[in-house]
Amino acid sequence: MSDDRIDPPLAGDERDTLAGFLDWQRDTLAWKCAGLTDEQLRLRAVPPSGMSLLGLVRHLAHVERAWFRHVLADEDVPLLWGKETNRDADFDDVDEASAEEAFAAWRAEVEHAREVSADLPLDALGKRLRHGEAYSHRFILVHMIEEYARHNGHADLLREHIDGATGE
Template sequence: MNDDPRVDPPLIADERTMLTTWLDWHRRTLEFKCRGLSDTRLRERSVPPSPMSLLGLVRHMAWVEHVWFRWVLEGDDVPSRIKSLENREADFQDVDTASVEEAFALWHAEIDHARELSASLPLDAIGAGRRHGEEYSHRWILVHMIEEYARHNGHADLLRERIDGVTGE
């Protein structure tokens, strides 16, 4: 995996720049971990009984972007195209039949929407929606998204190493 497209976040910056560049760095990291793999390899599961796969992580993060930015920050209750009340584990469970192209397109669309929405709001804005009955600030959501990606990028590191031995940040 050569030609790393990621740009390191600045060492000194204002709060918004720091948060958004770290979030984008982690988004690109997941993409980088998936780069160059066939659809079959992206579907490969970790170890039983876990259903985790790189494609599952992409689908999961599309759902996470949708929930935190559309549902909680924006207050839009548009249904997710990944999960439903009837199938809460679809992001990881349905990778055998999921379209890789569609999953990446949806993930990128959710990221684009999140970036646009985030840029339009102050960091201390309170989300128009709720999750588990609670309100969340825009700032909290950005920090949570960095944490969410960082945790799952650790999973992606292990999955990629298991698939073809590639390691790295």
């Protein structure tokens, strides 16, 4: 596995540091999935969990959409992967899912999130309440770093089980 990730800035301001860490985590997910077949990406490799690398990609596309489009920008876009009727559809429904479609959706959501985030002050509040609360742009960025970091730990275990590849 070739590692082309760009390290976050060592002495950046708050915005650049948060964006740098989030992009590093995003790149880590892509790196953990690189070079695998659709079948390998679908493999639920850590029983009894039903988690797969493809499920993680689908889940993180959903999370990007939910936080940046729904909460931060109040965009009226549907949930991905049929999550309206199955809360865990992103993870559950991968047996026939297209890896190409999942990665395209994930990349599109990441790009859109970057656009929404680009010029927004860190203390700006999301335009849509979640659980009756307003969330700051800063909170959302930190939460997204945490979300990716947690799931990249899962991706580490899945990838190692699939082909033995390891790395930070």
